[in-house]
Amino acid sequence: MIARWPSAPPALYKPVVTILTPAGKPKVMPEMTQPRILLIGTGDTKADELLFMSECIARAGGRTIMMDISVLGDPPYQAAHDKHAVAAAAQTTIEAIASSGDENSAMSLMAVGAANLAHALAERDAVDGVIAIGGTMGTDLALDVAQALPLGLPKLIVSTVAFSHLIPPERVAADLMMILWAGGLYGLNGTCTAVLSQACGAIVGAARSAIKPRKDRPVVAITSLGKSCLRYMVELKPQLERRGYEVVVFHTTGMGGRAMESIAAQGGFAAVLDLSLQEVANQLTGSVVNSGADRLENAGRAGIPQIVAPGAIDMVDFPAWLGVPNELSDRPFHAHNRLLASATSGSTDRQRIARAIAGKLSQASAPVAFVLPAGGIQQWDREGEALHDPDALAAFVDAMRSAIKAPVELHEIKDHINSAAFNETVLGIFDRWVAAGIVPRGRTTAAA
Incomplete structure (x- = not known):
């Protein structure tokens, strides 16, 4: 039996939706x-x-x-x-x-x-x-x-x-x-x-x-993992906005990276700052907290320029409520909350991850720059922190140096990924690419 409403649909209403334009002026939507x-x-x-x-x-x-x-x-x-x-x-x-x-x-x-x-x-x-x-x-x-x-x-x-x-x-x-x-x-x-x-x-x-995405400014994607683990977005986002870009930050806990890849596949970004790659590491090590096998591939396939860094690739994520997997039981461990926890991968896995990252970047059809912070790749790998493992970090850095090949640019810095030097390096590459026409110029409020 097909259900029927007992009365006619109610009269249509016409909601008034007001948003703020980039200049801060109210605009009534149709x-x-x-x-x-x-x-x-x-x-x-x-x-x-x-x-x-x-x-x-x-x-x-x-x-x-x-x-x-x-x-x-x-x-x-x-x-x-x-x-x-x-x-x-x-x-x-x-x-x-x-x-x-x-x-x-x-x-x-x-x-x-x-x-x-x-x-x-x-x-x-x-x-x-x-x-x-x-x-x-x-x-x-x-x-x-x-x-x-x-x-x-x-x-x-x-x-x-x-x-x-x-x-x-x-x-x-x-x-x-x-x-x-x-x-x-x-x-x-x-x-x-x-x-x-x-x-x-x-x-x-x-x-x-629904308010459809604005198209008044070029869009730049940034991947990150919260502010406690990776802090660069706090500085990079306002800097890029001052340059006239809309900045979209994606949380790399599986579906965040998936969303970024989905939009990149449709050519939705002027540039991608893919600075948190732990979803790549998760997929390679068998973690369920991943974004699929094509993570780190769609921007390059779509011809979008990328600045890439290995943020948090040393962490293997798992659902905290399941407990530590047997294969990671002897590794340093960090519980982020009751949903998500992480253990570190060893030297062999990090070397394998480095080669996989380089292989994905080598397929890109647009310029790629890889920033390698030899001083550390997430907040808890510093000396005195729970996930500190200098030998495994050194093994990864060595493997990354060997794996990155031209035309991918390699920019190695001695500092940590959460340092001012890292932000300056990323912005320096970005500004150089804007000047060269690789990334379209941003549009400031006045120009828009």
């Missing part, structure tokens, strides 16, 4: 009276759920645009973008997809079409938000759709495997929202309708409220 929400799902198997969601979207003041990703059956409604349109967007037919071999190959082809079609709709400003629903099959497809959409366009997946270990970090779009589809295996019930209605309200609200 009103959005009826957000257009692209709703994606398999209409042949989840028609009740999708029609219920469409009514929830209407009740929240939105307008639903259906995309049907069914393969074998047909929904009991007419989708604005039916399965034939999805197949055509993958440059094939639904008949060819249905006979492609198995359900995995069929849905993989539908994912290509759905992602291409959603991207085209976003490009021509035909949708204001996207929501998809599914189990593992629908979630697999929806993750591709989310990655094809631009940053700032609200995107939400209602999934039976939300937040699951089944989803690798490299599949997650930078600004993706997810909610667990509790009680959603088969048919409508009070538990799942509570989730579905909440999700629909969230995507309509997000579409109403």
Whole structure:
């Protein structure tokens, strides 16, 4: 049975959103009276759920645009973008997809079409938000759709495997929202309708409220690991802002690096200051606190100039609530909080990490400078601190010296990464690249 609202949707409201311009002057944003929400799902198997969601979207003041990703059956409604349109967007037919071999190959082809079609709709400003629903099959497809959409366009997946270990970090779009589809295996019930209605309200609200990223200044990314471990952002951010750049700082605890990589892959930065690489080290040593195998690769692939440093590569992170892994039980240890803890890697692992970093940087299609602070790479490796290991640090520095090859620039300093000398070195390289036209000039408030 399909749920129906007992009364018509309430009158649409027109919120007034006020933001401050770079000059500090208030600016009233244009009103959005009826957000257009692209709703994606398999209409042949989840028609009740999708029609219920469409009514929830209407009740929240939105307008639903259906995309049907069914393969074998047909929904009991007419989708604005039916399965034939999805197949055509993958440059094939639904008949060819249905006979492609198995359900995995069929849905993989539908994912290509759905992602291409959603991207085209976003490009021509035909949708204001996207929501998809599914189990593992629908979630697999929806993750591709989310990655094809631009940053700032609200995107939400209602999934039976939300937040699951089944989803690798490299599949997650930078600004993706997810909610667990509790009680959603088969048919409508009070538990799942509570989730579905909440999700629909969230995507309509997000579409109403979203302020798209500004494009009035070139954007520079910085990676860091809090202010206690790595402190350079405290100085670098205001310095770059004074030069006319918008600075976005990413917290390298797994998903922060993933977000940076996702935006870099879309060419979203004028330059990347990737100064905290412990997610690379985590991935190489088997830690779950990683950003995927392509960490430190997307900026170079997209032609974005990079200044790189090995911040915190000596730490292997793990969930604190699981206890210290057996293989790290004899290593120096630091508990950051009840969620995150770290132990240091030994000399052999650090040498392997150095070679991996150099290998990734060698593939870049734009200039790369590597700053090597021989005096230390995170706050707790100083003498007298819990993670001090001068022999392992020396082994890493030696390996890094040998591994970095031209055209990657190597800038070795004797100081610690949390020193003024490190900041001066990074800014010196950045300013030289601006003068040479490698990095576009910033735009100050007056110029903007």
